[in-house]
Amino acid sequence: MAIIKYQLVDGTIPPELDDGGYFPVGDYFIGIGSGVGTELSKSELLEYILADHRINPFNYKFNVGTTEVLGVDASDSNGVVQLSPNKTTAEVTDEVNDWCRLMGIS
Numbered sequence: 001m002a003i004i005k006y007q008l009v010d011g012t013i014p015p016e017l018d019d020g021g022y023f024p025v026g027d028y029f030i031g032i033g034s035g036v037g038t039e040l041s042k043s044e045l046l047e048y049i050l051a052d053h054r055i056n057p058f059n060y061k062f063n064v065g066t067t068e069v070l071g072v073d074a075s076d077s078n079g080v081v082q083l084s085p086n087k088t089t090a091e092v093t094d095e096v097n098d099w100c101r102l103m104g105i106s
Contacts, residue, residue: 003045003105005030006037022099025052032103042105046096053092 006014007027013020020031023045030045031037040048087095100106 001032001104002034003030003040003042003100003103004033004037005040005045005048019103023049023096025049025056032105042100045100046093049096050089050092053087053089057087 001018004017004020005028006017006020008014008029013029013031014033014036016035017031017033017037019033021029023030025048030040
């Protein structure tokens with residue numbers, strides 16, 4: 001399994017991905033799979049997310065499936081968890097690392 005940066009296809013997650021919809025940045029999302037989008041290493045993912053965090057710190061969302069593990073308890077009406085704003089770089093780094101661990105990415 002690989003970390004993939006991708007865009008939606010006709011409004012849906014591409015079928016080549018096993019899981020997706022994470023870390024939205026503009027028109028791009030992060031998912032797990034292969035054969036579509038741009039493959040990122042764990043360090044490239046962290047660099048990508050931190051670069052966006054410096055510009056736009058309010059946009060970090062996780063799918064509901066990770067909420068118990070990450071200790072997040074507030075979700076919007078679409079079933080997407082909105083993490084609280086004002087995250088530090090260290091907190092965002094921890095969340096990306098936690099996500100990678102949950103997805104089996106070392």
